[in-house]
Each structure stands twice: as C-alpha cells, then as structure tokens.
Amino acid sequence: MLYDAEATYADLEAAEVEIAILPIGAIEQHSLHLPLGTDWIGAEALARRVAERLARDRDVYLLPGWPYSLSQCHGPMPGTVWLTPRTLADVLGDTVRSLYTQGIRRVVVINGHGGNFVLDAEIRELNLRYPDLILLSAASWDTAGGARPTGRVTGGDIHAGEGETASQLYLNPQHVGSERVDYVPPVGREFLDYAYMCHISPHGVWGRPSRGTAEAGKEQLERAAEGLARAVQEAFEGIAALKGGEEA
C-alpha cells in the first residue's frame, strides 16, 4: 500500500514500510516558457508513479518533494533560489537518518535536478556508514546499463528543452508559455561547471523546447516510471545478494 504525508503516524506504525521514496526538485529559471518549479513538479510526479507501482506488493512511504537544491548555475536569473552542496547533503542525510531510526532500511531518492552531483557523494558515504541501509539514487544508477557515451560530450537536451517541455505540457499545461526558444550551445556539457547558464545561453535554455508535446510527455513519464520501478526492485535484490555474499 502507498502511504504519503496525508497518512497518520498510526497508519505508518500499523504498516510494514519496506521502501521510502524522497523526491528532490529545484526552484530555478526554466527559460521563457516553463515555470520555476518545473524540476520539483516533475520529480514529484515521477516519484508518485514509481511509488504506486512499488506499492502494489509492499508498503511504501512517499515523502513530500523537497523543493530546493543546487541551482546556483542559474544564479543571476530572477526567481532562482539555491542551497550550497553541504546543506543539500545534510538535508538528505538528516532525512535518511530519521527514516533509519524508524526501522526503514531501503530509501530511493528521485532526483529531478541534474546539477545535484553532491547527492551521489553523500549517498556513497551514507551507504558505507550504515551497512544495513540501501540508499539508491534514481538519477545515477538507472542509466548504468546499455551503451553509454564516452569522451567528450556535447549537444543534448539539458535544460528547459524538449523533454522538460513535454513533461510540463502533460503535467502542468496551463503554466506552459508559448514563447519557446530553441538553442543548443556549441560547447561541452561541462561548461555548466564553468559559467552561468545565462552566459552560455541568454534565454536560459539548452535544447529544443519547440519539439515538446504533451503526448510525448505522457509517454516518457510512464515509461520512466515503469523502468525505474523495475530497476529499483532489481537493484534492491541485487545489492542485498551481493551484501549477503560478502557477509557469508
């Protein structure tokens, strides 16, 4: 069964929560046509769909989406707010430790913002510190299979582009504007480590939002949720088996 923050503590006490799910979003500029809350709205929507699937044969606790993360790369653009990496990592660590205190040993982070690299560093340290905890990050391991790019990586659909526009057209169409600027900067993706987005792309876009459609948004969201739910189960089983082998 799926529990969220509308449940009471007594509901959760009576349940046998096996997995907790924490969505993490961002409040940051998304070019001329998408709302500041795009990442937060998207992460919550994906997390709920993953939680619903996992809750078919176990009890799952879906936490409210954490809205703020590492958006300093959009710093000068109005409406953007950000945490420092240490603060975001502490938010994650404190949340996971609260759940751990209540006996929850399996937690999934659904990360909606690409710039939150510190999460993986914190997740590694938490997993090493608590050997009976398995803390997963959907943004890091769901892409581990299949062919991956190597060497220099350019182009892509990085921010306020086709994918995010499609997602918002499906989830939040009344807040999608019509003025869509397509722009793919002629530099590597790592340039977001070196310069503000608005200095790489004046309208804060990296991709081709004009191509996004609501139909594609629905399709990609449901496909992502299905794939993630399956990958989460496989990862918990695979990691538990490897840990068991290690202890034996």
Added chain:
Amino acid sequence: MTSKKVYDWQNTSWDLREHPPHLALLPVGATEQFGPHLPLSSQNLLLEAISRRVAEELSESVYLLPPIPIGSSGQHEGFAGTVSLSWRTLKAVLTDLGESLLQTGTTRLAVLVGLGGTACTTTMPRENEIVKTAVRRLNYDHEELEAIWVQPLTVADPPLDTLFDDPQDDVHAGQVVTSLMLHLHPDLVKALPESHVPPAGSGGYLHQLPFSALCPDGVWGHPHLADAERGAEALRAAVTGTVAYIEETFADLARLRNERA
C-alpha cells in the same frame, strides 16, 4: 622568442611575482589500493608524470602544483593502506586552494581529477563528482576566476579504445593503468593478476557497495593484458588530449566572455 616556462614548488615566490603564470595546474591524486600488483601511490605517480608533461606542452606559462596526495577513495575502504577524505573535506581543500591562488593573482585553474578512463565522459568525473561540484562553486562565487576540470585518460587523443581491447571493462587497476605503470615505473609492478570483471550491471551499484563486494582482489579489468609499449602510447595520448582540452576550453571561455562584453 617565447618566454613560456613551467614553475613549480622548486621556484621562489619572487619568480612567480616577476613572471605571473598564465594558469595553475592542480592534480587530485589518491592513496588507495590498486590490486595485488600495483603500489598504493599509483594514481599519484601517474598524475605527476602526466601533469609535468602537460605543463611542459601547454603553450603558456604554468604554475604546476604538487598533487593532492589523498583524495576521494571511500569506495576502497577495507583494503589495507587505503586512506581517504570525506567529500566535505576534499571539497573544502579544493575551495581553499582555488581561493588562495586567486588571492595571489592566479585567475585560471585547471584541475586534473584523477586519471579518468576509457569508459568515462567529460561530463562527469568518475567517482569524483565532488571535484565537479567544487569547481562549479569556485566559478560561481568568484567572477574573476576561471576554473576547469579534466581527466587525462578520458580526453586521450587518440582515444584509448583505439589502443586497448574491452575499454568498458577497464575500471580499476586494469590494463591501461598497469600499462602506464609498466612504462613509467616497471620496478614497482609485481606479478600481473588474472582478469576480473563483475556481473554486467553491477557497476551501477558502486554507490551502494564497497568496491570489495564486486572485486574482492581490488581489480576490475584485464591487467595481464598490459604491456609497457602501449603504456607509452597511452601516456602520449593522455598528454596530447589533456593539453588540447585545456587550451580549447579556456579559449571557449574567453570567447563567451567577449560575447558578453
């Protein structure tokens, strides 16, 4: 006539004051297990060799800093001799070094983040996302600073998958690193162990499991396929590719600045 020069810790402060270098080069190393056949210092030794050559081949003057000798090796905990900084500490070290360089007039910093590898990208340094995070913060917090990061084996030119087989399996203490060590420090290389490659997909669990759970002997790859000759070629490719990456990246950043001005 060029006045280009490499400065390092053997120079005086006055040398640097009279001839301010164009950029600083900071390698981030590690003291961690490299299988039964390679020393704990392997990454530091290789980074010293690569960074020295990169500094010599860059077209402008360079201040070459000593490698940070202990880095982010938490994955290898449990293996004797491995020592590691938490990510908070490593990030603080990088931030402090970047800001102290800036205070003394260095406005360009290139960080060599470990070695990288054939299966890596220029988007994310493998197992070292915190260096990426630290470089970001330095750039956002200091308008006048330009800091970049690069992994030498990742940007190798020609790419290392043209020199080695099964590059996706070369993750740790495998044929690339072993070949480089056979070329540069053959006296430090012991008997080469057999291949070890964990089950497909399990690499995605390295955020959840210690390295030893997947690779009990500390090896992921095919070290017994290594040879010194390809080590020499890999070194040349890593240096050539890293020099090109650094020069092109600073040129692109200058262009972005000019477009804004």
